[in-house]
């Protein structure tokens with residue numbers, strides 16, 4: 001096993017950490033914007049295997065990242081369950097909503113999702129042929145809670161208020177949505193693995209708004225079920241979980257879920273994450289993505305700080321959240337050079 005990402009996921013401490021970046025194929029790259037224009041719009045790009053593979057490869061060709069992440073979106077699964085999805089320019093995702101028993105009953109389930117999602121599996125097959133032999137291919141899905149927040153609100157929200165509202169007012173329907181997403185996420189990720197994904201990652205971008213028992217029931221427990229079932233079906237499959245802004249909830253998350261790696265955001269310091277999370281296994285993170293906009297000496301100093309803080313255990317270098325469209329591609333190169341130079 002030579003791929004550096006797989007070695008880190010297996011617990012090995014490498015001389016310099018392998019590196020990739022959340023949203024590495026995205027609007028900060030001119031070549032991405034050109035391919036998206038060719039596809040027409042973002043969703044057409046997601047469902048066009050040739051072009052989706054092309055944008056997945058762009059940051060690999062430009063920077064030589066150690067991992068490629070499949071180009072797709074976490075909201076394709078609810079679309080495959082029958083919801084309408086569209087992206088209003090400048091406003092982010094919009095979706096038809098599910099807040100009642102009757103609306104829940106109209107959702108698809110099980111094998112039905114593959115009819116819509118088969119182009120995604122084709123993208124993965126193309127990538128396995130075209131990626132350099134040292135590059136690991138990561139498949140992904142949204143975690144049930146994060147995906148549910150969009151299905152319930154019909155859009156992104158600052159505080160996930162509508163989802164918290166449904167949880168308070170109609171817990172049975174809320175829990176049915178979480179369960180349906182848990183089951184279908186297993187089918188979706190399992191199909192990604194069969195198509196050639198070597199690692200899977202679950203994005204729980206809004207985990208931080210679940211507190212106390214809710215965090216255990218709706219972030220940790222679905223992540224545990226998905227991780228365990230995928231590992232039962234695909235022995236040895238490495239799983240990365242990202243319960244963003246979990247804070248204290250990061251502690252013990254590896255053990256409680258069976259994850260090989262826990263990704264941490266930059267609301268915690270790398271020193272804290274090394275002492276409290278990396279003690280349980282591989283961590284991924286956590287340079288603030290704002291450094292990709294601001295650059296300069298602070299970018300180099302903070303990159304070194306993250307590398308150093310995690311240097312005594314298994315680590316995959318990444319940002320604390322996705323790179324933003326206003327980032328400067330040269331700052332990305334500077335971060336990579338700093339990581340690979342070691343500390």
Ligand code: CP3
Nearest residue numbers: 022023024025026042069070071072073074092203205322
């Ligand atoms: O990381 C990668 O490069 C792989 C592809 C990927 C995308 N979205 C492409 C994308 C991944 C892993 C995601 C995950 C995703 N999508 C999450 C979880 C991670 C996170 O960032 O918190 C969430 C919450 C979504 C839902 C989503 N998709 C939102 C809220 C938006 C709008 C915000 C924005 O950046 O425009 C998207 C659109 C989206 N997904 C874009 C990309 C490249 C931008 C679309 C465009 O080209 O206009």
